[in-house]
Amino acid sequence: MSVSAGQIPDVPVLQAIGDRRSIRYYDPDKKAEDWQIQTILQAGRLSSCQGNINATEAIVVQKETCDVWDELEECVSGFNVQIMNQSSHIIIWLTNLNAWYGRANDGLSTLALSGALTKYHGWNYEFTMTQTVPRLMSFPTERTEMLLRFESGLAVSQAMLTTQALGLGNILVAFGRKPGGVEKAFGLPPHYKFTWAHAVGVPLEDPKGGGQRPRLKFEKLFHDGAYGKPLMPDPAVNDALREKGMLQEQAPLPGRMEEIDELASKFARDPGVVSWPEKEIKRLIADDDWDFGPRIKERADQVIAEGGLPDYPEEMRETFQKLMEEHGLDTSKYLS
Numbered sequence: 001m002s003v004s005a006g007q008i009p010d011v012p013v014l015q016a017i018g019d020r021r022s023i024r025y026y027d028p029d030k031k032a033e034d035w036q037i038q039t040i041l042q043a044g045r046l047s048s049c050q051g052n053i054n055a056t057e058a059i060v061v062q063k064e065t066c067d068v069w070d071e072l073e074e075c076v077s078g079f080n081v082q083i084m085n086q087s088s089h090i091i092i093w094l095t096n097l098n099a100w101y102g103r104a105n106d107g108l109s110t111l112a113l114s115g116a117l118t119k120y121h122g123w124n125y126e127f128t129m130t131q132t133v134p135r136l137m138s139f140p141t142e143r144t145e146m147l148l149r150f151e152s153g154l155a156v157s158q159a160m161l162t163t164q165a166l167g168l169g170n171i172l173v174a175f176g177r178k179p180g181g182v183e184k185a186f187g188l189p190p191h192y193k194f195t196w197a198h199a200v201g202v203p204l205e206d207p208k209g210g211g212q213r214p215r216l217k218f219e220k221l222f223h224d225g226a227y228g229k230p231l232m233p234d235p236a237v238n239d240a241l242r243e244k245g246m247l248q249e250q251a252p253l254p255g256r257m258e259e260i261d262e263l264a265s266k267f268a269r270d271p272g273v274v275s276w277p278e279k280e281i282k283r284l285i286a287d288d289d290w291d292f293g294p295r296i297k298e299r300a301d302q303v304i305a306e307g308g309l310p311d312y313p314e315e316m317r318e319t320f321q322k323l324m325e326e327h328g329l330d331t332s333k334y335l336s
């Protein structure tokens with residue numbers, strides 16, 4: 001089915017950012033429409049890319065028509081199998097490393113012709129061809145890969161927000177169980193890197209996913225001019241962002257746990273959520289780095305009161321300590 005402009009929802013970008021959740025329950029009987037998939041891919045295509053080299057590509061598959069579905073399913077991490085099978089489409093995002101080596105010259109030329117690269121900023125054809133492009137093309141593939149994977153991430157992010165704005169649900173799913181398996185399934189040439197799989201579909205859970213998931217505090221993530229100097233958010237700005245729908249009620253919203261159990265019973269899956277040991281929950285909730293609101297604190301109290309929580313796997317303590325120490329982390333914070 002095609003679409004007219006009037007049928008496409010008008011969702012402001014800040015609202016779409018606020019509404020987005022990783023959706024893990026999809027209606028297996030409903031499909032995203034072709035025009036929606038096209039719109040999502042257009043969002044990826046229009047995302048900013050270095051030198052306009054267009055390194056991000058994608059293969060769109062559906063379970064019913066995909067010849068290599070079984071091979072793909074072998075690559076997906078176990079906790080993603082249900083998601084993969086119940087979503088409507090999987091977008092396999094790819095990064096083409098040869099775009100860097102083969103398209104830098106033409107990409108920059110398109111920018112010049114578009115009036116984007118100008119003499120004002122010091123661009124000059126001879127310098128570009130004798131210095132800039134040869135320098136870029138001399139990068140080892142590892143460096144190119146790092147640069148281009150970042151760029152593919154941007155494209156995917158834009159595609160995800162667009163999915164959200166169209167009223168669909170989406171999530172990125174790890175396909176790490178069989179490294180190289182996706183490339184092999186599709187017979188990709190070696191310069192194509194599988195970057196991430198993106199499931200799209202019609203949410204079966206509440207599209208709000210039970211509330212906005214907690215993050216670290218703003219001032220713990222952002223620095224004001226110097227590393228370690230917290231950049232403090234203005235509460236009045238946050239209030240305005242709340243009104244615009246960007247900042248929303250934190251998870252878990254009332255009824256979320258019941259919703260999870262209902263969904264589980266519908267598909268004959270195990271009910272309930274995973275829990276951490278009591279001591280670990282208490283340590284986390286007391287951690288000042290996290291922006292925890294009252295709902296998640298209440299939920300933590302409830303989980304502890306209900307009991308039946310697992311024990312910390314003491315046999316792993318030494319491994320965790322060693323791994324953290326290798327990275328210079330303060331183990332006393334995490335392994336008291």
Ligand SMILES: Cc1cc2nc3c(=O)[nH]c(=O)nc-3n(C[C@H](O)[C@H](O)[C@H](O)COP(=O)(O)O)c2cc1C
Nearest residue numbers: 020021022023024077080171172173174196209213
């Ligand atoms: C690169 C990337 C890979 C992810 N892979 C998975 C995954 O394999 N399975 C999954 O359930 N969630 C996956 N997620 C979702 C995150 O766990 C999710 O972002 C987190 O739950 C925060 O929730 P939100 O996205 O709803 O804000 C992934 C997210 C990102 C950015």
